[in-house]
Amino acid sequence: MSCLLSFKIIFAFIGWRMGGGRGLLFGFLLGWLIDSLYRRPTIHFTFRRGTEDDFTGYQRQERTWEPYVDVTLQEAYRTLGISEMATDEEVRQAYRQMALRYHPDRVETQGETARQEAEKRFREITEARDIIMRARGL
Numbered sequence: 001m002s003c004l005l006s007f008k009i010i011f012a013f014i015g016w017r018m019g020g021g022r023g024l025l026f027g028f029l030l031g032w033l034i035d036s037l038y039r040r041p042t043i044h045f046t047f048r049r050g051t052e053d054d055f056t057g058y059q060r061q062e063r064t065w066e067p068y069v070d071v072t073l074q075e076a077y078r079t080l081g082i083s084e085m086a087t088d089e090e091v092r093q094a095y096r097q098m099a100l101r102y103h104p105d106r107v108e109t110q111g112e113t114a115r116q117e118a119e120k121r122f123r124e125i126t127e128a129r130d131i132i133m134r135a136r137g138l
Helices: 007-037 071-080 088-101 104-110 112-136
Strands: 045-049 063-067
Touching: 071 088, 071 112, 088 112, 104 112
Parallel strands: none
Antiparallel strands: 045 063
16 A cells, blocks of 8 residues: 555544544554454566667666566466466366376377376366465355
8 A cells, every 4th residue: 555545644644633642653553453353355467578779888777667467377277277266166177177188098009208298287177276276265
């Protein structure tokens, strides 16, 4: 929250006007508590470097802001073949379908290399489901 919209400042001012120094302290503490309870989600930004040449011949590093996106979560959705807007039931259904398709016991007769690849793919699918469920708090 910005300093001007902070409950800490507002309640500290009201407390100071009503009770002096103690009111300022208690107002600030009350505002801090409310700020911590109603915290808005934060967006993280990262720098991306540009490739334009400077007049000295060196590459100038242009700084532009980009929102931070959790790459592993996107990869998990891509692994299960669903969108990020999928419901919890759709996530479970996609996991079941992929787990049945790539379960190591289904390729048991095709040889050891096919079984190892199926085990690897099955592990990836299970990890993707776990990442998505953890991110959703399930």
